Amino acid sequence: MPTTTIDGHRIQVDPEGFMTDPAEWSEPLAEALAAQIGLTLTDEHWKAIRFARQDFADQGESPTLRRASVVGGLPTKSLFALFPQKPAKKLAYVAGLPKPRGCV
Amino acid sequence: MASTQSTESTESTQGTRAEPIVPSFGEDAAGRKLAIICSKGDLDMAYPGLILANAALGEGVETHLFFTFWGFDMINRRTMGNLKLTMLGNTATHLPQGLGGLPGMTTLATHQMRKAIAELGVPDVPEFLQQIVDAGGHLWACRMSADMQHLGLDDLYEEVEDIISASDFIEKTDGAQLLFI
8 A cells, every 4th residue: 555645744644645554544644635635624523524434433434425424413505515526535535534425 | 465566656756746546527427417217116126217217317417217118107106106016927036936926916016125225225116206306307108108098297207307208318318318118
């Protein structure tokens, strides 16, 4: 696995750039990851990120949009507003988790 | 690890810090459009279109669904929550075809499929349509199917945008990739 440096944080990533060790994640790193993809994190983003981190810890998989809305109580519409175009993937990226693999 | 070394060597040979590896969430999907024609009203034939529409929307692809012929059952308020799976003529159940004709077999097969789908965390048809609309998807009803079944917009799922002709749909999805299910 490659390593990369983002805003001074040296992290292990998969070939696409998703982090491979959730333990290397930190809140300041999340800000830096978000900046890489043009996002500025708000409280609403943090709500989603905390859910994704917790859900990954519980399930061992990055949540799909469906899970984020049903289990995390984050409405689909607002996820699209917070993480435009590809909400599940962007959320997983900023939360330092693997690319989601669920279908629904 | 080879890949780590190559990253390091890129950095040292350039003498400057290498560009961070960031996934491309890019604009690669920008302008991509998908049209899905749903022409079947069986429970097992409703899901492929819904799942693909949902996946496309999650990738930032503009997505339009056109419900026509038996696919109208997916958006008819009276039937949408009650689609069925039949074993008759469906060899993919891998059970003797004769069984499918026995009383109660459609109910049983439908029940089993609903259970299997729910266990995967996949919503039923009405809720799935709502999720697709929340994700920015467009639902269209076929004019001819509506006329055949004597149905108006009031009889259809509330998020259906309009009843339109096939040619209107073709116009709306100009340049789109198309799936017929």
